[in-house]
Amino acid sequence: MATHDDETVRAQYEAYPYPARDPADEAKRLVTGSPSHLAEINHYLFAGARDFGPGGPPFRALIAGGGTGDGAIMLAQHLADAGGDAEVVHLDISRASADIARARAKARKLTNLRFEQGSLLDLETLGLGSFDYIDCCGVLHHLDDPETGLKSLAASLNDQGGMGLMVYADLGRTGVYHIQDALRILTAGDAPSAQLESARTLLADLPETNWLKRNPWVADHLHGDDAGLFDLLLHSRDRAYRVRDIFALTTAADLSVTAFIEPARYDPETYLRDDALIDRARKLDWPDACALAELLAGSIKRHVFYVAKGDAENRVAAPDSPNAIPVLRDGDGQNLAQGLAATRRLNADLEGLSVSYALDKRAPAILSRVDGKRNLADIHAALTMDVTWEDFKAAFDDLYAKLNGINVMLLRTPSA
Ligand SMILES: C[S@@+](CC[C@H](N)C(=O)[O-])C[C@H]1O[C@@H](n2cnc3c(N)ncnc32)[C@H](O)[C@@H]1O
Structure with missing residues (x-):
């Protein structure tokens, strides 16, 4: 049953469709x-083996709390480009948000996207069927009970399917909750437009010492x-998660995390320099390693992750075959190869975190032959330099680990 607070959340998204x-x-x-980038869905949930093209199996996706349509439009466009038999269902409690998403779909002439108004809590009675993929981005943390959500x-997800989720992370949002509390004290009972005006006034007057003002990951967005x-x-309702909370939430729903995006941000070795500490970190289980990385980074403000039903084993693609x-x-x-050729360094900015990796001397030649069609055997054969498969594979694995870590390279592994 919808509560007074649910109605407040709905009213917010009717008045202020987001984004x-x-x-x-x-x-x-x-x-x-x-x-919900199609290449990520394939890599992190279907081991790279799902065929989204003509002749592939039908694919149904639900965008739960789709808002103004960013995820729904991207996925529907990617699927339309792939050309297979696919349907994307956008579900939201806010009609105003769906109207914007609908107009975006019309502007793109997308015919594989349909719209339903309702709550993700009512999926059982909405009769939308079951899905191969569910996106729920920035929604669970606004529910009264995210676990129930x-x-x-999960009850609408096919057994072989998976989900892409995003919930807020607290460390990177340091200061946000202080100001939310302050504004509750200062603006209780005011109309939303008056609350917004007070918020802008307050932000302009915050002292240097205020954590929100000091938080560069958020201050830019104020x-x-x-x-x-x-x-x-x-x-009116917003909570944030640490990595361990995410594992507890997903385990309670009998789901397993297959990956966090970007993977390098959840790897302690991105932050540690000391060999003894690196050795300690290498002994950790993956969930503990991710939790440690979050504590070290301090800047993660949203957790984007993929989950599969039951066990996550064999769900993630790996470069373990010449066919990958x-x-x-x-x-x-x-283009990427040209940018790297001079310095042979890979530099990236992960929301304020600068990473810089040295690359193998063969990396530019390998990268320049990555076109999304050639497999590893083809790329090896296309190299003009004389290099054994073993040396090629070692150089590729090194390049792949770095590019996959920053979410630039993924894999497809079509069946033979
Ligand atoms: C922060 S917006 C995120 C929109 C979109 N997923 C995105 O990432 O751009 C949250 C959306 O969830 C919707 N929402 C909140 N509670 C919901 C529920 N119980 N069922 C379906 N949609 C809900 C809101 O109306 C709003 O459009």
């Missing part, structure tokens, strides 16, 4: 992100649109 989007912008760009989603500011500072096809998530191998 603010203009359907006219679809002519200029596709908003991409994680979760996740279980409701001057955006009304929908973004309301969502950040005036939400490396895929660049965005962009193309030749």
